[in-house]
Amino acid sequence: MRPIRTLEGGHEVNEVFFTDVRVPASNLVGEENKGWTYAKYLLAHERNGIANVGISNQKLSRLKRLSLTQKRSGKPLAEDPLFAVRLARLEIELRNLETTNLRVLDGFSKGAGPGPESSMLKIIGSELEQNFDDLTRRALGRHAQAHTPEVFEPGYNGPQVAPKNMANQSAAYFNKRKVSIYGGSNEIQKNIITKMILEL
């Protein structure tokens, strides 16, 4: 197993090598050669999860609170018209996604379970979550540059540059570029939509 360090400096993924690994035949999951069918079923569920509506709602609340305490030219960021418009756009997208998500789930409950519609949720949800991290980074202004994970260490009582829960916000923004790549990249999701829903 070889650790892979991600671009912002974290470690959460690994490269795993298998060489002549012996596995008892009784450990075969389901039937032989059906792995991809099972995986696709799981992936459809995973994609619903990646829509992350709950997390985006949390990020929206956090960002709204931040916009009241962050200041530009002495005034709260919330009063900056360009920032307010950016925030309003994201909130509208999120309200729309909540209902799209519920409509898709309603379809699943009446039909045979998750289908290609999950791909829509994955694309919209992943990009929206990225946009929340993007706007939170913007809200921090000059402090977005700070990368100070030391403030989370137990017993740290030194100075803070960015607000405490934002000490790694730009690192989080860069890390979250992954969500439009994993779980089947958003380009792959568009291929699925094209083939399975649009039947082009």
Add this chain to the structure above:
Amino acid sequence: MDFQPTEERRMLADMVAKFVQNDYPMKARLDAGATDLGYSPRAYMQMAELGLIGAMFDEDIGGFGGAGFDIATLFTELGKGLVNEPLSDTALASGFILAKTGHLGLVEQIISGKERVALALIENGADYDWTMPETLATLLDGAWQLTGSKTSVKFAYGVDAVIVSARTSTSDGISLFLINASATGMAQHQFQTVDGGSACDIELNRTPAILLGLEGCSYETLDAAAARSTLAICAEALGIMDSIKTMTVDYLRTRQQFGTVLGKFQALQHRTAQMLLEIEQAKSAVTNAAKDLDAPTDERNRAISAAKYSIGRIGCYVAEEAIQLHGGIGMTWEYDLGHFAKRLVMIDHEWGDQDHHLMRYAQS
């Protein structure tokens, strides 16, 4: 307009490109970026000896350049190599201010690389807006003392002196002061930046300082210095985007997926083409700003804001798009792209972000 660089500027570009290729490996850059200083003092001195700091200043103050296109040419090449040594943060704006206020001896030291002077403008509460410092200077027995705080002063750790903006007890106009690094009452809190570098928060408590220029009258000088530094980082971003474009196109040409190279998929071809034309627009924005760097103030500031807005918008788009076009490998530390992307996005957080400059342009 003649878009071809002059012979001198072509030579400058070639010299920087050679320096990057022969003496500036990525691993050393990343290692230096993780230190308290945030860069390699040896590389900084090498660049000074090559005359790269001199290229940012007029001949009459000891340099051999100083025009908008000199600065743009230099920083575009530095950006291509993701060079981290703070030529803009500890030499360009501070050297310009010191020259304007008659401190030519110190400018000479800056050009030689022997002295580095940071510029501390940003305060909590105003953020990108440097026009309203709360830091207060008072005159006591004929000597100035400063009290206040500055935040996110890039590469201030280890400098010889800091230039600080302040208002005075007798004037709300901006005054500039020079503070020796060892002055009493100055406390620095050093921290790392996400793009691999260093910055400081600075606390001043009755710190002795030397007034630069006239009390309350430094707005114009500071505005002109800000324009030079803003142009420099716009050009740096352009160089970074050039390298990102090359990496992305090379990857699309070689990476096999679904039985062919990625570059054969039309969806990706169109996105790469879009990226290319956005970068060309960014290049034009930097060209306009370089041309107008010494134009009348309003004209200059409009061109600078147009460039910084364009670079901010296009830079973030290019960083995100290039990572997506690469896929998983673009997310890894060991592949260079991520480091270029981080610096490119962080440039939007220096000298005013895209919204700041869009608003300044709209209101000008």
